[in-house]
Amino acid sequence: MSNRSQTCGVFAVVTFLAIWISISMSQAARPSLESQAGLAAWEKVYSVLISPRCINCHTATNYPQQGDDRHRHFANVVRGPEGKGVAGLNCVSCHQERNADSTGAPGGHNWHLAPLSMQWQDLNDQLLSSATVCRAVTDRSKNDNLDGAGLLKHHTEEQLVLWAWNPGRRPDGSLRTTPPISHQEFVAATRTWVDAGTPCPKGR
């Protein structure tokens, strides 16, 4: 074999390898179509989680928030050891099994704050990023050991989750705002995200 043939052969092999490595890296860097759909669905889920009806009780502080401006809950309400307030000032001192539209007190079964492991904002009440919340929500050491199916069930059936779409009236009689998408859309987005393997955005 001539030197020229050998050179051509080596060149062809190197070129093939370069193309193969390039394609492989490209595929590794780019999520699959299913994963892309899952990430898009997660962003819909995240848009609900950070809406006031949800995030007001997913604080990092010793107290819940209230209102669309997420101000500190009035009456010196505190978290308490189990997220249900303290003796003498429990969550259920005011929040009954269902909304009290005549007085403006929202209510639902087992009214309580989310545990600190499910905080979706920081100590300065700033929202945590989509990636950070996603990692927390999918961390079974933080999320009450829920797998994908468990998360879907939680989003579909949990009474306080459902309350977000039926939050009742404020003391002035006006209706409280609801999350940006319907509960049906929220569940569908959760299902797509779970089916894709609960992918989370990269970064912090």
Add this chain to the structure above:
Amino acid sequence: MATFRLNVNGSQKTVDVDPSTPLLWVLREELKLTGTKYGCGISACGACTVHVGGIATRSCIVPVDLVGERPIVTIEAIGNDPVGSAVQTAWIEKDVVQCGYCQSGQIMSAVALLKDTKKPTDKNIEESMGGNLCRCATYARIREAIKSASQQLG
């Protein structure tokens, strides 16, 4: 209007009221139990506190139709309870009251605290009583009385 059967201070009471009527109005206007006070009407001051199912509850914002069969205890009957009696005794001993308007609510919250926590710390007291406001600022005496009642109860 609707008819409700309520267990109030150990007795069955029947009232015929609009279901959206706050429990406070039922107690004061229908049952003439006026020891429980109207303060703010939005659960921000604690003057209306009663026990519903053993939980200190702001009666001004709980509609009567959400009470169900849970027993209601008001300031008029809290002295029948050993913890309630100890708290009332301590309140007198420490001369807590100034104008007195908020005190029935203060006592109901204090009893709820001591039933849950026999030896409350200053922090326990601050947090549990934090929703009961006193315009006379009797807070220091309230804290002393709660500690005194705790000691009495052993």
